Structure formats: C-alpha cells, structure tokens
Amino acid sequence: MSSLEHQQAPLCGHDAPGEGDPPTVLPPERLLDRLARAMGVAAGEQIVHVETLDAREPSYGDLDPPLPALLRNALAEMGIARLYTHQAEAITHVRQGRNVVVVTATSSGKTLCYNLPILEHILADRDARAIYLYPINALVNDQLKSLFHLNVALGQEAVGVARYTGSLSSHRRRAARARNPNIWLTNPEMLHLSFLLWHQNWEELWRNLRYIVIDEVHTYRGVFGANMAHLLRRVLRMAAHYGADPQFICCSATIANPKELTESLTGRPFHVVDQDGAGRGRRFFVLWNPPLLEDGAANVRRPYVEESVDLLLHCVRANYNTIVFARARSLTERMLRVSRALSSGAKDASLSAQITSYRAGYLAEEREEIEGRLRAGDIRGIITTNALEMGIDIGGLDAAIISGYPGTIMSTWQQAGRAGRRGRDALVMLVASQNPLDQYYINHPRAFFAQPHERAVVDLQNQHIRLKHLLCSARELPLTADELARMSPEERDLVDDLVQGELLVPCDGQDGQNGALTYPPSRREIHLGVSLRAASHETYRIVDAQGQEVGTIEPPNVYREAHPGAIYQHGGDDYRVTYLDRQRKVVRVREERLPHYTRASSALTVQVEGIYATCEVRGAAWPYRVVLGDALIEERVHSYQELRLRGDEMVRRVNLDHPLVTRLHTTAMWVVVPPPLRLQLQAMDPLPGDTVEDGSAGTEAPAALDAALHATQHLLTGVMPLLVMCDRRDVGGYYHADHPDVGGAAIFVYDACQGGIGLAEVAFQRVTELLALAHSTVAGCRCREGCPSCIQSGVCRLRNTVLSKPAAIALLSALALDGAGRPVVSPADAVTEDRLSAQGTPGGAARVALGRARALQELEERTRRRSLMDRVASAAGSPAVTARFAPGDRVELSPYGRGVVLATHLEDHHEILTVRFAHRGVVRRINATRSAVRKVE
Template sequence: MAELSMEDIVVELQRQSFYCGQIIEAASIVEPAVEAQYASLLEHSKVDSSIWTALREARGIEQLYSHQAQAIDYIMQGHDIVVSTATASGKSVIYQLPILDLLLRDPQARILIIYPTKALAQDQLASLNELILQIPALRHVLVSTLDGDTPSALNSAQDRNQRTAIRQSASVILTNPDTLHVAMLPGVARWQTFWACLRMVVIDELHIYQGRLGQHVAHILSRLQRLSTQFQFVACSATTSNPQAHMQQLTHRPDIKVISTDGSPRGARHLVLWDSLLKAGKLSTSAFSDTAYIAGYLLRCNKRAIVFCKTRQACELVQREITDYLSTSADLRSLRSQVMSYRGGYAPRERREIEAAMFSGRTRMVVATSALELGIDVGSLDAVIVVGIPITTASLWQQAGRAGRRSQTALALVIATSAPVDRHAVASAENSQAVFDRCFAPAEITTDLAIATAHLQCAAFERPINVEGVDSGFINEICDSSEELVRNVLTWDAATLRWACPMSYKPWPAAKVFIRSTRPTNEDDCWQVVTISNSSSNQKSVGRRVLEEMEAARALFALYEGGIFLHRGQTYSIDLVDPDTRTALVTHANVSWHTAKRDYTDIVPALALASAQPWPHVQYIYGDVEIATTGIGYRRIDSRTRKVVETVDRASPRLSTKSRGVWIDIPADVARKLVQSDYSVEASIHGAQHALLAAICSVIGCAPTLLSTECIGQEMPHRRSKPLCLVVFELSPVANTEDGPLLRSVARSRDI
C-alpha cells in the first residue's frame, strides 16, 4: 500500500469492511499542529560548549524550546522549579543539561534523580550516559541506578562491593521513593558523604505522587531535607491544574517557579472516539476484534503504534487477537513477529528486550498496560489505540501523547467497550464530547495521621528528634499536632536529650512502613509459573523455565488445572497446580481459545481486630480473613467469536491466602424475613455486599480494584454451611495494618 497521510488513513479507515459506523463523529476532533517556540539561555546561564556538542551529537538538539530555556535559567539561578508540559515535550533535557554543567563546575557534587518505576530509571540511565560519553571531561563520572534490582548487600561480597561503589563513587544516582525510604535514608551514617555533597534532587513524573502515595513521598522528602539542605528541587510533571501547589505539598518549599507554557512543536493530532457496540445497519464486533482490525489496518499502512489495555489479561488477549487476525491475511502474515505485548509480571530482562525492540524499530506495535504510560522511550510512534476509556483525563492524555513526536501528525483512537464506565461516556452527545476535554483535576495528597506517625518513627531512627531546636520545622511538616504526637509515639533519650525511635519499630523502622498500597511480594507470597519442554507434568522434568512470577492474590484466579495461561501472545496449558510449592506447571499449547475459570470463593473471618457499631444491633468488624478459591472447571471461549464453546468440569486444587477484611454478621431473623418474603437469601447477601463495597470506596476514597467480595453464583456445587454475613476484603494484603482502606472504613463508620 502506498504511503498515506494520517488524514487519508482516518478517511480510509471508514471504508474498511469492518467499519459499520463505530466512529462517534460529534466527539472526534482534530487538534491543529503547533509550531516550536525557541529561546536562548540568559547570559548568566551559559554552559560549556562541550555540553552543546554532546546534545547535538547524541540528540540532534541545536536549540532549546522556550519552556526548556526558561526552566534551565531558573535552575541556574538556584530556584526550585516544576515543569508541567505535555508528554514528549523534552522535559528530560531540562534537568540533564544543568546536571552536566554542575558536574563540570563541581566534580564533588552529587545528584539524586527519583523516578516512580525501575523501568523508567533504567531508560533514563542510558539516556544520561549517552550524553556523558560525549563529554571528555566527564567520562570518568559514574552514573548508576540503585533500586530493588541492584544486588543486595545481604548477598555476596561482590554484591556488597557493588553497592558500596555506588554509594561512595556515583556522582548521579537514579532511584525510586521506595529505595530512598527503606535503604538510603536509614543508612544515614554510610550515606553521610553523599548527603553532604548533594546539590540537586530531580523528581520525574511528579503527578504520580498523589493520594496516600503522595503523602508518603512528602514525608520521605521531609526526612531527606533533615539530612541534607544544600540542594534544589527540579520536578517534571504531566499536565495538572495545580503543579506549583502540588510540588509545595510534596517538598514544603515555599518559593517554587512553575513553567507550564509549552514551547515544543506538535503535529496535528486526530482524536477519534470509537464505539465498539454502535450499530449502523449491522451489529459491530467486540472491542477486541475491532482493535485487531484497526491494528492490522495501521500495520498495512506502515504505521507504528501502541495499543493500551486496562488489564494484564486484556493485554494478552488483544495481542493474541491481533496476531491471529494478521495470520488470516497473506500480506500481513509476516508482520506477526513485529507485534509484542508488554505488561507487569514479565521478567525485567524481557521488558528491556521489548523496549529495545520498540526503540530500534524492530517491533512496530506493542500491546501494553499502563506500564508504558510513563515516559519510557520507545521511539517515534504514529498512533495510539486506547482500549477502554481511561478513568482520568490525565491518564488519557498521557497515553494519547505517546504518539506524534515533534511535527509528526498522529492518531489517538479511543475505543469504548461494554464496560459500564464506557457506556456512560458514550450515552449522550454531551458525555461523548467530554471524553477529549482538557479539564485536569488538581493533584492532591492525603493528610493521614497513621502515615505521619510511621514516618516520624523512621525519622527518629535516622537522627533523634529535637522538638524545640533544629527539627521544629520538620515536625511541623509532619502534622499539625506534631509536638504532642512526638511525645506520644517516641521515646525520650536522656543521654542525647532527644526523642528517639522506640524499640517496637527497631531494628529497621522503614522496613515496617510500606509506601505503596500493598505489601511487596515476598517468597512466601509468590507463585511461579514454570514451563516444561515436554508434555510430562513430572516436576523433575528437564527443560524447566520460570515463565512468570505472580503474587498469591493474582494466582487465586489465574492458575487452575486445565486452563490456558497467556504469556507474550503464547498460549500454555496449565497441567499442574501445586499449592505446597506454589508452582504451576504449564506446557505450550497452540490453541485458538482461552479459558475462564469456574470457581467459588469462600471468605471466612478468622480474627477480629477492631469494630464499630454504627447502628443499633449492627457490628461492623475488621480483622483477618482467609480467602479460599475452589476451582470446579472452566469455560473454553473461542478467541475470535468470544463465544463459549465448551463448559468443562475439572476440579482444581483449593488455593488460599490471607488478607484483611470487614464483615457484618446477619441475624437469623433477617434471613427468615427474606425467606418469608420470597427473596433469595444468598442473592440478597450478594447484592448487599456489592453495595457495601461501593459505599466503602465512595466514603474512603479508595479504588474499587483494591477490594473485592464473595461472589455466590451458579458455580457453587452445593449450599455451604457457614454463618451468614456481609464481607468485603482487600485483594492484596495491605502494607501497613494501620493504613488499609478497610481499617479506615471502621473509623469512618463511627462518624457516620
């Protein structure tokens, strides 16, 4: 096919055989191209000529965009800054250039760059090293990542030496909030030289740090500023409505310069809203099928694209749908190897391979979860397909912005699925037109006392706290009633006349304070999916390879004997599930169907830890629960038609895990009244549990994806004998027992 412009591609798309009016014309728009606005640095901001040579040789940069020049001028003047501009607007240059200049002027200077993910840090490590290698005076400079993938000091002497070398010799360390919190700050004595020489802290993807994670990061940065004060903050954020206020919340720095006028060029962007269920003379196919057709069409037009999916399973199914569709066409069959999937759960090595293949152009299309939403460089892209309307405007524009770098015309096509949220978005012309609005919500962080208390313990461990002296500002940043809190939760050390961390948090307080929503997976929680090279299910079989590792909460619903496991577009038959070794053995199976588990889940309250009585005769109880899933078979689903082709009865081992939950015991007289009124007791409980779950999410402000409930349906082979209750549980064990949404719901229930 001849090379088509993006305008022609959008027109021709509507002439394809699979098109039957799915585009919602009223909501689809074309954003005009924007020309670049350039500027020069002010006289006092001039940098060494070798830096310009490096930028020109490594990046092809001859001049700076206006927002880059403005931001760099502020940095050179010593200001704290936040840059809030569009995706792919060249934000990394804003901190890379001053870092190079600082290292040339002060060889002893140290720089810390904080990324939200390890993958993004690895990507930017290569980018910064590429520049440094172009500058002869800096070729001796060590730039390194330090994160969970860095060999642990607890292992061999070689591993200890590697971490020591990073700590002692690295001029620039790329890390994440987790490692800063749990490894760098508590080891204050070992890191003393680094903190003393720290001159710049860069926070990339600032908009990620909202809600409870944002509060954790704010306290971590306050702890950092207790140990080192002679540095400036440089932050980069996606577009939000309050970048300056958000950064002030996170850093407690009052005078922050904000740069939000984007000077980068942008080609025209076609924004298309596609309703996969829309009828126009005939019924459309499913969202996944439509995605495959559109993807095949773009590949035929020689375009490179990302397809974003909301879940891991959707990512695998869409990737398989695309490759299956390509197989049906002689002119597209050779392109199957150029379509890859990318999601959480893959080994780091696999993810780096996929990223490199995308960047080099060897792969022309990647089907990904939001793991690729952040700024990992995968090269120039022509189009983005978003399967399912993102929940937030910011997320939609982060994804849409991955295509169309510089003056390149791009396509962002958003597919509305059958999900209720999507149906609401396309229910009316007004709703549809709001999908591509640029109304960004403000970024906010929580002010939870339990989180503040936990970080106060960590800070006291790092250096005992002087309430009335040098730490008065720090404790005011922690919370309003800080002095009283210090006296209530810390231990007075008469020898130093300071407040110290109590023994209950030692020996390493940060190890007990998890900043993400769930506890990191450890070996006890982790399942391994192991592929074997033959059809034998003997666990001693040769040719074993760990395909994937997953947490127990995910294994409950993904691993069942006879089912199909999807990994990088390949289908594997699950031959054996062994709860004792937490291993699932799988063999490659070239089948055209996937499976859906038939099971029932029991949630059994085990130990009450807290309670409230919001209404007379009603106890709202929080505590430990056991979650047990029993597989009784599966449904085979044709991957092309989405129709169930067979229902299979096959028992699978009962899998269990533990979590925290809330429950309300149902009095026997309530059950009797339901029966007398011809209502199903179990159906009533089921509906009430989902209502309770929705109420908790609404009142507490947590994502529905963090919680679940017991679903009682047709798969239950017999009526189970157990006390009647409403129960909601946390899908993954929450990191801090005092920090989980369900325990917070108990406290809120007392106020209702």
C-alpha cells in the same frame, strides 16, 4: 545570547525513504478512511467522533545569563539550537533556588528542564551531587542513555553518572559506588533500601546532595503517593543530618493540582511551569465504539478487545508503528495471542514476529530486550498496559490504540501522546468498552474533550503507612529528644503507642543520645517489611517445571490469577498453575497447550468496624444517612471457570479445595436507604428469573430491592473516577438489602487498599455529585432493561445477575434528586460526628485511633522474630488448630479489657481474632493461640 533551536522533524508520515528507511505511510486521515472500509463501519456507528487537534508551532525562550559554552556546544551537537519557553522558564527558576514542577505534554523536552541546570551546577562545583528518581526502571535506563549522549558531547568535561537499581548485580552496584558519580539514577525502592538504610556508606552523597529530581511525579498518588510522601520526608531528615538542603525539580503529566501534589509529597513550596512551548504535529483523535451484535435490541456490542486487535493489525499492515494500551495484564496476553493467531497466515508470515507485549511481571531482562527492539524498529506493534504510558523513548510511533478508557483523563492524554512524537502527525483511537464510564464519554464526546484533568490524591493519614515509615526513620537515625519535643501532640501520641508496644525503645545513652528512641535491633528489619507500591509486602515468584522463574505477581492478583488450576499467560505463552505455596511465596506452573483461559469466582463480605462521620441528605421524599467509617472487607476465591479463548464458551467449572481468603481493613463510605424507600422498592414487581452461571434459568425471581442496590453499586464505583484521579480497581463496592451492622439496606464504596487512601472520603464529601452522575448515566442510556453501558460491570462477582435498570432509576431518583427533580445540594456542612479535622479529613481523630490500633497490631506481629522452635514447628507441619472462638463471643484481654469478637480465621496454625474492645471502640487483631485472651459471660 546564544541561539539554540530544536531541529524539526517532518510533519507527516516518515522521512522520505532512503536505504534502510521505513516506507512512506499514509496520512492519518487517509488511513482512517481505509480502516472504516476494512472494518465495515456503518455511517455514524463505530466512528462516533473525530477530533482534529491542529499542529502547533514551537515558541522559544532565552536564558540570561546564557548556558556555559560547553553546554551550548553539547546541545548543538545533539541538534538543539534553541530552548522552548517552558525549558528557559524552568531553568531560570531553578537557578534562583526555587523548587519547580514542570507540567507539559509528552515529548516536550521536560528532561532538559532538570538536566541543564544540574549539569551547569556540577560543571561549576564538581562536589555537587544529585539523585534522579523514576517510578520504573525503564525510565532509569532511558535517562542513562540521554545523559550518555550529553556526556559524549561534553568530552573531557563529562560528569559522573550511574544507575542504581535492584536489577543490577551486586558486583555492578559495588562498582558504581566505587566510581562515586555526581548523578545517581534510581527508583524509590533503592532509595529506601540502600541510600537511607545504609546511609553511612553514602556519606559523600548525603553531604553534597544539591538536587532531587522526581520524574513522572503524577504517578505518586494513592498508596504509592502516601509512601512516597513519607519516604521524601525521611530523605530530607537524612540530608539535614549531613548538613545538606536539596532542591526539588519535578516533572508531571497534566493534572489539576500539580502544586498541591508536589507540596504534599515533599512538604516544600513549589513554582509551577505549565506553558508548553513545544511544537507538535496534527493529531486525529477518534472515539470508536464497537458495533452492536446482530441482536441489537440487547445493546450488546462486539468485544472491545477483539475490535482493538483488528485495528492494530490493519494499522501495522499500513506500515504504522502502533502501540495498544490494555487495561489489565491478562488482557495484554490475550490480545497478543489473538493477534498472532490472526496474522499467522502466509500473507502475514512476518507480521506475527513484529508484534509483542510489554507489562509488569516480566523479568528485567525481558523488558530491556523489548525496549531495545522498539527503539531499533524491529517491533511494529506493541501491546502494553500503562507500563509504557510514561516518557520512555521507544522510537517513533504513528498510532495509539487505547483499548478501553484507562480510568482518568490524565492517563488518556498520556497514552495519546505516545503517538506522533518528534513532531509527526498521528492517529489516536479510543476503543470503548461497554462499562458505564466508557459509554458516558461515547455519548458525550464534547464532555470528553472539555473534561478537566483530575486531581491527584495523597493521603498522609494512612496509619499502616505512617507507622512503618516512622519506624524506618528511627532505624536510620534515632529520634532525638529535640525532635520529640518539636512533635505535635498527635505525633507524640503515635510515638507513645510505639513505645508501649516495644516497637520503639530508648537508646543506650551513648554518643549523646540521651532521651532518644530507636527501632529495636531484636526485631526483624523494618525496611524489608515496607512495600512502597502496595499496602502489603508480598511478591510471589512464578516458577516453571524446570525451576526457571517465569515472572512475578503480587496480591490481590495472585489469588485471582494464579490460584491452583488457573491458566497464567505470559509473553504469549500459557502456563497451568499446579501449586500455590503461600508460605514460600511461590507459584509453580507447567506449560499449557489448550487454547483456554480461566476466570476466578469469589464472594465478598463487609463488616463495619467503626464510624467516624455521618451526614444527613434530604432526598426527593425522605432524608437518608451517608456514613464514613472503618470496614473489614473479606474476599473468598472459591472456584473458577475455564473458557475457550475464542468465543468465551465455558468448558468447566471447578471448586477450589481450600478457598483463598484476602482480608482488607480499610475506609468505606455507605449510603443507608431510608426505610420508606426500601419498602417502596420491595413492593415493585419481581424481576424476570435471572440466568445463573451454568446457563440454566434461576429458580427464584430476584427482588427489585436487591437488583436496585446491586445496579446502583455498579454505577457508583463505575463513575467514581469522574470525581477523583483513581483507577476503577482502586475502588470497591458492595451492597446488602439488610446489613446487620447498618440495620437496613446499604450501598458501600470502599478504598481497595489496606488502611485506605482517601478515596472513600472524597465520595463522602461529594456524595450528591456521585449520585447525580450515577443517575444521569443510567437514565441517559438508550437500552430498556440495562446493559454493559449502564448497570452491568465487567468485574461483577455475580456475573451481572440480579440487576434492574428501572429499579436503579427509582432508587437513584429518590437519592440524587430533590422534590422538583433537581440534583440535591451537597451536604458538606451536615457532618454530625467528629467534624472535619485540620487536615480536611472527615472524622480524622477517630480514623487515626482506629487505623493506628490495627496498624500497631500488624506491625507487632510482622516484626517479631520467630523463635527456633517456631521455625522448626512450621517446617515440620504443626497439628491442625481447633477454633475456640466464634463471632459474637465476649472476650477479655489485658490491657484492653472486654470486647466482642467480630471475626475469626485460622492462619499458619494460629487462631486469629478480630475484636472490638469496649474502651474507645478500639479494634485489634489478636493471636488467640499465643495471647491470654479468654471468654467471658
């Protein structure tokens, strides 16, 4: 057998410097000492904990039979002499025909786990084809370079490889199709819009498809994961149509449920390879808490963004190639501006040019240029979002600064793994913000390093997503009579609803398609109305005064970051938004020179649209209800603040001429406060007058009840990522002291995406754990009156007014603890309405019915082709529409019968009603301008 061994990189610092080599750098532990001195670290303050992760020797495995000599020689030319144990194990399972998911650390050579067995197969069968799927184009470009090096080593036996992404010109895509390569590198969007939609042009690929590679499979969760699961089912249907049965090879970061995730995505059984055989250098992982400001009693710390920028500059000055991960796109731009301003002096004249940012929203050419400069070593400091969290080869990095806990343990270790690649020692610093989740881990460092990785959730029951993919499937290939006969009763009901709504129609009977159903060609192209990464399909172009495209942005960010008057930051440049064209999806901007930034203000309302599961929990003194149901979330961006970049001093506050409204139909969980507890909180002493946004004192003291509800809402949404893999932005919260739909005080936690993604259901099933985590967070905080580490939130619409720590503790103690002060036992067996469905989803049948009604209405409206008169009227500007209906009106519409208007709004010269009909409680969005809906007494 052959002996293939990975060449080892030095374990500390850079190589010994030669001509053109970078200078030698300090070992991480010495750099940490230097940082402590430079940052004025007080003993036991900023540096809360240092975890030293020992170096690990690699372990190697062998293949039986060995790889073909051609491949062994190609690997030898690349400096690889042996395979790691996980690589050998994965290749063995692939050879045996199993679907495999490889779960090992960053930079462990996962790509060889699929490249080698696929190349081995293609060398033996030149007709074989493979599709490699990547979530971002940067990974496509990266893998193309890796396969290029392998092909160079293969010489005349090289296999055909091509990338196929939307960033390529149509000419280059045509040229790639003409070459008809063995391996296609692409993304889910191109699979959806080209490979499937125009499958007749890809017949040879589909007939010979042997492998589908899904890299970074852990990214396919939430909305993206639900879309991906339905997309892959369409892929397998298409492959079967052409007589192929492809095998899956997946690679993932470490998560708690890789087998469950891949099987949910594909519907196929998987074998897990998770024993990492790769070696690594030492890693020093530092938990860093910014220092308290001079008024330490307020428990307010220096902004973590400023602390991160200072650490970045010190690392780069010490010749450390450093990456900074920020939690939001806007923060990358602010940090870049501050870092360049601080390094603009004569001493750091060359430093400013060596620091840049990288995030979604940049044009493809910008991102590729930055990636190339990183690999070439022209950039020493890079500030990014999680866009560079994945395994893109960006050269050797010595330090990673994680600016704020990214929301999941999985993402934290992915980001940490970007430093110390190629076996070098590395320094990792997690700089904590003051949100409760960050401070929880700062106060419990052992819990952080012992915390298991999260589960990735994929919700296959989202009706908005499910219906769109079913229609796409029927558009690609008619649903045959045999397929319809094999459907479950629930699936057949779904098809019947689509037929009734004329979204599926019978085929014309030609080509043996009697009894088959297809998507009607008279409607708009359904594939163009599907966004795989979000519940909506709207991308706004950002265009400057010269007509040049600056970047792109999608809802809901467009209303919050690109409203009229907003300052939009891009690549270190500032632009003022002059006009938001919602019809053409264009944001017009001009250059802005003032060193300011803007922050939008919005108001939120929640309407209950349906209930499909409840449970009763016995608290310390009184039982209370927890409900899972359907909700309409309405957010109105009504004004914005303009602030100075340095010091956050407010310059002005501006009201928008027309509020920007976003409506979200989703799943929510809410806790109903029992009436005796509500009265107890109302009887508490009123709180001191709060400070309102303009800095003046509030005129009325807020009630303790409102302050308790508000603080608890912050805590529940803040600790939600401890229960399930999600970003804090995936979950929304709301409270009301006397909600009209609930009949009392309630706290809501909802999925922040159209149709829901299953997170509220997890909160419902594990509500007592969620409440206990919130209680331990606030009760364990050392502040007296509440602080950013417990009850305050960085995304609070009320600017953290109307909050009370004592009131929150009183509320959570009554909800989370029993009479003996112990955590309440989980109420999972107490569901009283529409018990757990076969899919394990509370209230599955009711949720399907309500979600389907909304989704059908939306699809019917979005796919209807507008007449010429409609388009002319829209272009000319129709007269204003007068509202004829109001919430609470009783209406009638055939075939639904009678119902009650829940909400109304005007949209593109039409009056849109949200109506709950009496029959089965169905909720529909009705265009009152076009339909025959009428008022009834």
